[in-house]
Structure formats: C-alpha cells, structure tokens
Amino acid sequence: MTYPMAFTRAAAVASAVPEGRLFGLDQQTLLQFGINLFNIALLAVILAKLLYRPVRGILKKRADRISGQIEQAAIEMARASELKLEYEQKLKDIEREQDIILEQARRIATDSGRMIISEARRESEAIKARATANIEMERERVQEEMRLAIIDVSRAMAEMYLDRELDINDHERYFAEAMAELEGTSWRN
DSSP states (O other), X not given: OOHHHHHHHHHHHHHHSOTTOSSOOOHHHHHHHHHHHHHHXXXXXXXXXXXXXXXXXXXXXXXXXXXXXXXXXXXXXXXXXXXXXXXXXXXXXXXXXXXXXXXXXXXXXXXXXXXXXXXXXXXXXXXXXXXXXXXXHHHHHXXXXXXXXXXXXXXXXXXXXXXXXXXXXXXHHHHHHHHHHHHHXXXXX
C-alpha cells in the first residue's frame, strides 16, 4: 500500500464514523477488544504458571541458599571465635604452667643449694673437729716428749752432779749446757 492509498483509506474510515465521535465502536470491535483482553489475561496466567512461579521459586531457593550460607558463615565465625578464645585460654594456661614449673625449679635449686651449703658446713666442721683433735693429740705428744726429755736431762744432770761434787759455778755451767743441749734437740712432729 502506498501512501496516497493509505491516506484515502483512513479518510474512508473517518467518514464512516458518525459525526461527534472519534472512532466507531461497534459490536465487532468490542468483541475483538474483549477477545484480545481475554487472550492477554490468559497469556498472563499461563506465563505466570509457566515462568513466574518457577522463576520466583528459583529466586527463593537462591535467596534461601544465600541466607543459609550467611547463617553458616555466622556459625563458622562463632566457632572460629570460640576456637580463638580456647586457643588464647590454652596459651594462658601454658604460660601459667610454665611459671609454676619455673617457680618449682627455682625452689628446688634453692633447696639444693641450701642442702649443699649445709653439708659443706657440716663437713668443714667435721674437718675442723678432726684437726682440733689432731692438734690436741700432737700437743699432748709433744708435752710427753718434753717431759721425758726433761726427765732425761734431769737424770743426766743428777748423774753428773753425783759423779762429782759440784760447786755453784759448776752447777750453773752444767745447767746452761743442758739447756743449750735441749734447745739444740729437734722435736719430732
């Protein structure tokens, strides 16, 4: 159809419309309008059943899955937080246990040190007591030797005195000689 022909046809339709109306609504037009409206409603219902509900179901499943993943992530975060708290508590317990073990080790070392020192003191006192006893025994032995030496000197002097009659000068000379002899004698230790 060409432009002039379409124009003529539109003009013919417009002339068929009674005067004062914009378009002619006759029974046939209303029937076609009703059928078209019914077809559109039927198509909307069919499309709603075929497309809308499944798409809505898919979207609902997707939303449920996402919310499930969010809930699972929240549960995992809570679990991770609990594990973190448990880990931190275990670290604190380990530090406490470490402090206790170190304190026990210090206490044991201190006690061992005290025991070693007291044992050393006892041992040194025993050595000192033995040395004192040895010194006392040596002193008694030297005194006994001196007593015996004095007895020997006295006897020797008495023999010399008895062998000859002594005057005071001789007596002093013999005494000086005996003393010099005693001083020259080496003492055994």
